[in-house]
Amino acid sequence: MNDPQTQSTRPEPAVQDISPASLIEACLFVSDSPLTDRRLAEVLSRPLSEVRAAIEELRQRYAERSSALDIVEIAGGYRLATRPSLEQILARLFGIRRVQRLSRAALEVLSIMAYRHSSGDPATAQDVEQIRGVDSYAVIKGLMEQDFIRQAGRKEVPGAPLLYVTTQRFLEYFGLKNLEDLPDETELDSLFKESAQPIIESSPLPAADPAAPVAVAADQTESIAAADPSVRPPQE
Amino acid sequence: MDEMRMADGGGGAPLATLEADPDAFTVLLERFSGPLDLLLFLIKKNQMDIRNLAVAPITDQYMSYMERRKELNLDVVGGYIAMASELLQLKSRMLLPVPPPTDQPEQDPRKSLVDRLLLYRRVQTAGGILRERAAEAARRFYPGTVDLSAPYRKGVILLQEATLYTLLAEYRIVLDASRGRKRPPEEIAIDTGRVEERAKDILNRLRERSELVFDDVYFVAAPRIELLVLLLALLELTRLHIVHVLQERPFSAITVVPGERYHPDTSPEAMMSAEQIYESEPESAPAVPAPQEGAVDERPTDPVDPT
Numbered sequence A: 001m002n003d004p005q006t007q008s009t010r011p012e013p014a015v016q017d018i019s020p021a022s023l024i025e026a027c028l029f030v031s032d033s034p035l036t037d038r039r040l041a042e043v044l045s046r047p048l049s050e051v052r053a054a055i056e057e058l059r060q061r062y063a064e065r066s067s068a069l070d071i072v073e074i075a076g077g078y079r080l081a082t083r084p085s086l087e088q089i090l091a092r093l094f095g096i097r098r099v100q101r102l103s104r105a106a107l108e109v110l111s112i113m114a115y116r117h118s119s120g121d122p123a124t125a126q127d128v129e130q131i132r133g134v135d136s137y138a139v140i141k142g143l144m145e146q147d148f149i150r151q152a153g154r155k156e157v158p159g160a161p162l163l164y165v166t167t168q169r170f171l172e173y174f175g176l177k178n179l180e181d182l183p184d185e186t187e188l189d190s191l192f193k194e195s196a197q198p199i200i201e202s203s204p205l206p207a208a209d210p211a212a213p214v215a216v217a218a219d220q221t222e223s224i225a226a227a228d229p230s231v232r233p234p235q236e
Numbered sequence B: 001m002d003e004m005r006m007a008d009g010g011g012g013a014p015l016a017t018l019e020a021d022p023d024a025f026t027v028l029l030e031r032f033s034g035p036l037d038l039l040l041f042l043i044k045k046n047q048m049d050i051r052n053l054a055v056a057p058i059t060d061q062y063m064s065y066m067e068r069r070k071e072l073n074l075d076v077v078g079g080y081i082a083m084a085s086e087l088l089q090l091k092s093r094m095l096l097p098v099p100p101p102t103d104q105p106e107q108d109p110r111k112s113l114v115d116r117l118l119l120y121r122r123v124q125t126a127g128g129i130l131r132e133r134a135a136e137a138a139r140r141f142y143p144g145t146v147d148l149s150a151p152y153r154k155g156v157i158l159l160q161e162a163t164l165y166t167l168l169a170e171y172r173i174v175l176d177a178s179r180g181r182k183r184p185p186e187e188i189a190i191d192t193g194r195v196e197e198r199a200k201d202i203l204n205r206l207r208e209r210s211e212l213v214f215d216d217v218y219f220v221a222a223p224r225i226e227l228l229v230l231l232l233a234l235l236e237l238t239r240l241h242i243v244h245v246l247q248e249r250p251f252s253a254i255t256v257v258p259g260e261r262y263h264p265d266t267s268p269e270a271m272m273s274a275e276q277i278y279e280s281e282p283e284s285a286p287a288v289p290a291p292q293e294g295a296v297d298e299r300p301t302d303p304v305d306p307t
Helices: A020-030 A037-044 A048-064 A084-094 A104-118 A125-132 A137-145 A168-174 A185-195 A215-226 B002-008 B012-019 B035-045 B055-067 B074-095 B111-137 B164-180 B195-209 B224-239 B268-272 B291-297
Strands: A069-074 A077-082 A149-154 A162-166 B243-247 B254-258
Touching: A020 A037, A020 A048, A020 A077, A037 A048, A037 A077, A048 A069, A077 A084, A104 A125, A104 A137, A104 A149, A104 A162, A104 B111, A125 A137, A125 A162, A125 B111, A137 A149, A168 B111, A185 B111, B035 B055, B035 B074, B035 B111, B055 B074, B074 B111, B164 B224, B195 B224, B195 B243, B195 B254, B224 B243
Parallel strands: none
Antiparallel strands: A069 A077, A149 A162, B243 B254
């Protein structure tokens, strides 16, 4: 198969001379959302197996060349993406100052909804509250506004509570192929044992003087509250 | 030890224990994402097994956290109180003498709570994984997605010029930043900043520096109403052509520079008054008894060198 890359100085190559891998590259290059292999097969009028092979070829090509680009599977499709190692350079290009991070409460609500969604039993707000032991309405509302979750009908129980499922944006934000791309329950439990995740990270502030009177605690409250809750370095 | 605490009747003794722990004061109720989070923390701190947790000491420590809590939002505190009553009930059940074994296997009264804790811990672990995945995913860039609607990055402005919308977006960022600092208001200021006052501040700052970066203009810790007034002041000054709001290239900082109606030697009030817009040399104008100009000249309250 001719490599069209070597023809860059020659006249415009005819479409039939461009390899399927390069055609897919073009599709991914212009697309601002993930493309499924089915969609690519449809667009290129090629069998699915050929499209998948071509995607693999493209990926190989990028790897061999140490290309800055890569093909990632995300949110049910394929996307052209820059390599993670280029993050800092590109952030400079775009003048990105900060990345917003989700709160722990938000992450908990999202996990509950994602797992329930993937098991075909979407969660209601009451389910979330029951599992977390705390009212989660505000968090759910925020996640709705940010398009991480959406309402998906009502549960057929008294009161007909709304059901929530995760969105495409949820998958994209977390770089997930699909909802099955999360560890299952047993994996979660074993992960817990291995990493012994701190249940609460200790505060980045200097620890209070142990001899200090109780009144110090009141002062500390404010400084802790002032610290950005999203910037909690994983310690221990 | 545990017996002693119970004998003391809850609050006092565990508090003393916590006092001896330097970490105790840095971990306040507000830092937990819920009552179960607090319980898991206490269990871990006491190096207990969730499945065999000692209800009495955990309950006492839980209650002492409750006592030392600051104001929590009512919705949130309800969950903590519900858990407190559940724990107290459980504690009293654990203290009751065990009835003679019957045919039916006695169910551990802690089972329901333990199940919830195990499930919740799983949720937390999953949340931790999601956080890692998000951090990893945010390191990649995709075609055509770096803009305000980008799924993974906010606070990015892609517009070519500083428009009202870029300003508003900046305003939102500052607002978010100020919201992150949830310092409870120590005093409630009423009508702190009028638009004119803020415009004066901006002009005074401009006089010192000749160019202001948008972030400088904004005081991040200011109350929201002040931020809003400041934004309005900036828009007003722009409308009067006293300042220009510029953005040299996409994503660069928004800067505020003097506009064509800006006169460094004129007091801010004079610049902002409609009459002055048509007067090219306001400072050389003598004190004319005309009411408007007189009013303008008598009010150079800011410490500006008139020459």
